[in-house]
Amino acid sequence: MGSMTAPAPLLETDRTKLRRAAGRGSFDRDLANSILDEAYIAHVGFVVDGTPRVLPMAYGRIGEDLYLHGAVGNAMLKASISAQVCVTVTLLDALVLARSAFHHSMNYRCVVLYGEALRVDDADEKRAALDAVVDQVVPGRSSEARPSNDQELRATLVLRLPIVEGSVKVRGHGVVDDPDDMELPVWAGLVPTVLTTSPPVQDEAQAGSGLTPPSPDRLVR
Amino acid sequence: MGSMTAPAPLLETDRTKLRRAAGRGSFDRDLANSILDEAYIAHVGFVVDGTPRVLPMAYGRIGEDLYLHGAVGNAMLKASISAQVCVTVTLLDALVLARSAFHHSMNYRCVVLYGEALRVDDADEKRAALDAVVDQVVPGRSSEARPSNDQELRATLVLRLPIVEGSVKVRGHGVVDDPDDMELPVWAGLVPTVLTTSPPVQDEAQAGSGLTPPSPDRLVR
Numbered sequence: 531m532g533s534m535t536a537p538a539p540l541l542e543t544d545r546t547k548l549r550r551a552a553g554r555g556s557f558d559r560d561l562a563n564s565i566l567d568e569a570y571i572a573h574v575g576f577v578v579d580g581t582p583r584v585l586p587m588a589y590g591r592i593g594e595d596l597y598l599h600g601a602v603g604n605a606m607l608k609a610s611i612s613a614q615v616c617v618t619v620t621l622l623d624a625l626v627l628a629r630s631a632f633h634h635s636m637n638y639r640c641v642v643l644y645g646e647a648l649r650v651d652d653a654d655e656k657r658a659a660l661d662a663v664v665d666q667v668v669p670g671r672s673s674e675a676r677p678s679n680d681q682e683l684r685a686t687l688v689l690r691l692p693i694v695e696g697s698v699k700v701r702g703h704g705v706v707d708d709p710d711d712m713e714l715p716v717w718a719g720l721v722p723t724v725l726t727t728s729p730p731v732q733d734e735a736q737a738g739s740g741l742t743p744p745s746p747d748r749l750v751r
Numbered sequence: 752m753g754s755m756t757a758p759a760p761l762l763e764t765d766r767t768k769l770r771r772a773a774g775r776g777s778f779d780r781d782l783a784n785s786i787l788d789e790a791y792i793a794h795v796g797f798v799v800d801g802t803p804r805v806l807p808m809a810y811g812r813i814g815e816d817l818y819l820h821g822a823v824g825n826a827m828l829k830a831s832i833s834a835q836v837c838v839t840v841t842l843l844d845a846l847v848l849a850r851s852a853f854h855h856s857m858n859y860r861c862v863v864l865y866g867e868a869l870r871v872d873d874a875d876e877k878r879a880a881l882d883a884v885v886d887q888v889v890p891g892r893s894s895e896a897r898p899s900n901d902q903e904l905r906a907t908l909v910l911r912l913p914i915v916e917g918s919v920k921v922r923g924h925g926v927v928d929d930p931d932d933m934e935l936p937v938w939a940g941l942v943p944t945v946l947t948t949s950p951p952v953q954d955e956a957q958a959g960s961g962l963t964p965p966s967p968d969r970l971v972r
Contacts, residue, residue, distance in 0.1 A: 581865070583863075616803040622791055625948070627965070631882070631896040663855075671855070675850060675855065676935055718954040721889075731943065733939040744942075
């Protein structure tokens with residue numbers, strides 16, 4: 531696709547159709563990608579014996595595919611091969627303090643993806659996927675660290691979820707209180723939240739090496 | 752229970768049994784509570800038509816019960832009444848940058864709870880639960896804001912998940928690299944992460960009111 535081609539929107543289906551607060555929802559792929567690229571952790575839902583399981587996982591994105599990984603013995607991942615999963619990535623942006631308890635809320639950006647997770651067997655795709663997972667943590671990091679060797683690759687299960695069926699939901703506005711409450715003597719407003727990093731702490735085994743950590747600009751999302 | 756009574760641990764079952772990296776896991780209730788009390792968002796898993804759904808939700812804790820809430824018309828919540836849910840709460844503590852791509856990781860604290868979500872019909876319990884959800888955002892906030900009126904209570908569905916079956920998983924240590932990699936000229940260490948708040952931004956409709964936001968110490972977790 532040429533760079534002038536608008537990306538295909540996420541697919542609206544019965545399970546991605548936005549029902550509650552539909553005004554907060556969209557199927558915009560660029561918006562979905564921006565959320566996926568900013569976060570560190572996905573919450574991945576599986577069904578085991580008919581009951582739900584939700585686990586936090588690292589992930590990486592390459593174009594229109596999202597990749598998960600884990601040890602080949604990981605029971606949850608193994609159970610997800612060719613099974614339906616739900617991958618949800620959420621960023622918290624603000625606490626919303628209203629005059630009424632009822633209108634308290636949070637500002638957030640959230641992507642929910644659905645689909646069949648496919649096992650990645652191709653060695654090149656597997657390497658690229660694992661690089662993406664490392665680069666999700668710090669951009670460019672995969673080209674600095676020792677690459678995975680064949681043994682490590684064999685020990686790793688990689689799943690691909692095509693980013694097709696999904697939706698985005700964003701609350702990004704201020705306090706909404708009832709007209710009757712506007713004059714109440716209760717402070718109302720937003721408390722912005724952001725995930726920040728503190729200065730890197732070097733492995734003591736490396737003390738005196740002169741090696742330097744990734745520059746701060748690479749740690750800002 | 753007297754304060755000297757140790758809290759009952761979380762229940763180990765087939766689905767909470769820790770398999771991978773079991774050394775990171777525990778069933779310690781105090782640890783679970785500390786994680787639940789520090790976070791803002793839970794990722795709640797449901798099964799609909801046999802497939803998993805995962806949505807971010809606010810929540811509150813009172814003792815050994817966790818509460819979720821939403822509009823009475825919320826299809827996902829309605830479908831969860833007396834159904835199995837999985838509630839996962841995750842805190843990210845650090846990026847773990849190893850010398851090898853393979854040993855990159857994240858430090859985190861995570862609680863995974865399972866059980867049947869029960870609809871709360873008792874008005875007093877419902878009010879207490881909604882207060883807990885507001886106080887989860889800012890401690891003590893429920894006593895400052897206008898309490899919910901009967902109409903708002905009727906419009907709200909509250910679910911209780913007893914905190915019984917679940918587990919905690921924590922990665923809280925430094926970089927672990929292979930012995931052969933220790934001399935590689937690749938910076939290794941932790942990049943601590945923390946969710947921080949910025950100064951509150953008052954609702955413009957309240958400008959000049961002289962009302963003051965919650966003090967900074969109430970916004971620190």
